[in-house]
Amino acid sequence: MARRRSKWRKTWQIMKKMMQEARKVRARESLRQCPVCGNPHSLSIEVKEDKWTSRKTAYVRCSLCGFETVLENLPPIADAFWVYSKVLDMVQSASATGGAEAPLTSESESKAQVEEAKEEEAVHIEVEEVPEEEITS
Numbered sequence: 001m002a003r004r005r006s007k008w009r010k011t012w013q014i015m016k017k018m019m020q021e022a023r024k025v026r027a028r029e030s031l032r033q034c035p036v037c038g039n040p041h042s043l044s045i046e047v048k049e050d051k052w053t054s055r056k057t058a059y060v061r062c063s064l065c066g067f068e069t070v071l072e073n074l075p076p077i078a079d080a081f082w083v084y085s086k087v088l089d090m091v092q093s094a095s096a097t098g099g100a101e102a103p104l105t106s107e108s109e110s111k112a113q114v115e116e117a118k119e120e121e122a123v124h125i126e127v128e129e130v131p132e133e134e135i136t137s
Contacts, residue, residue: 037065
C-alpha cells in the first residue's frame with residue numbers, strides 16, 4: 001500500500017509560495033506621465049464630485065513643470081484615467097495646431113507671458129514734455 005503524504009506538507013508549500021510573492025518588490029505603475037515635461041511620477045489628478053449637484057471637477061497638476069488645468073462639468077463616468085486621457089487629447093491637439101490656440105498652458109508659461117506683456121507696456125510708455133508756461137497758468 002502507498003504511503004500518504006501529510007497535509008501539513010502541502011499547507012507549508014502554499015504558505016512558502018505566498019510569502020515569496022509577498023516579498024517580491026513590485027514596480028510602481030505609472031500610467032500618468034506628464035504630457036508637457038514627460039516625468040512619470042509628478043502628475044497628480046484629483047477628481048472631486050459635488051454631492052449637491054452631482055457635478056464632477058478634475059484638477060490636474062504637475063509638480064515639476066508647473067502644468068495645471070481644471071476640467072469642469074465632467075460626466076458621471078469620469079475617473080482619474082478618463083481625465084488623464086482627455087488631458088492627453090487636449091495637449092496633443094494643442095500641439096498639433098501649433099500652440100497658438102492652446103487651451104492649456106503651464107503655470108510658468110503663463111507667468112512668463114504676463115511678465116513679457118508688462119515689459120512691452122513699460123517699453124512703449126512715452127513721456128511728453130510740457131512747457132513751464134502751461135504748468136504755471
